Amino acid sequence: MISTRVQAEPFDTAAEIAALSAGRTDIGAVVTFTGFVRDFSHGASVEAMTLDHYPAMTAKALAAIAAEAAQRWPLQGGTVIHRHGRLLPGDDWQSRHVDLGAQNRKLFLRRRAIDVERRHHHLLALLL
Numbered sequence: 001m002i003s004t005r006v007q008a009e010p011f012d013t014a015a016e017i018a019a020l021s022a023g024r025t026d027i028g029a030v031v032t033f034t035g036f037v038r039d040f041s042h043g044a045s046v047e048a049m050t051l052d053h054y055p056a057m058t059a060k061a062l063a064a065i066a067a068e069a070a071q072r073w074p075l076q077g078g079t080v081i082h083r084h085g086r087l088l089p090g091d092d093w094q095s096r097h098v099d100l101g102a103q104n105r106k107l108f109l110r111r112r113a114i115d116v117e118r119r120h121h122h123l124l125a126l127l128l
Helices: 013-021 055-072 103-120
Strands: 002-007 029-036 049-051 075-083 085-087 092-100
Touching: 002 055, 013 029, 013 075, 013 092, 055 075
Parallel strands: 002 075
Antiparallel strands: 029 092, 049 085, 075 092
């Protein structure tokens, strides 16, 4: 199962991975992606970034994308977190963690996640 959360609060990537894999010995790898706010954009300084969206709608879209990922690939679990509100440079604002049973799936899924991120970055979603 892939859980999804939309929240204003910061998250701890290490704690999220630990929670995802706690008590599990069937996991061969955890592939993770965490996005951070940069202090520049297109050559200009950035003091803050505000992610303003309707959280319930975003949560619904993330859940649908996570369900599609679970149908398409043999994932053992996952977590998708997307923040909203005012964020400062260095803040984490999105995170994805996927549990894999076979080590050989790791590179394929990482490449797929990056490819999809490039094409669907406006959704800020997991579509593995």
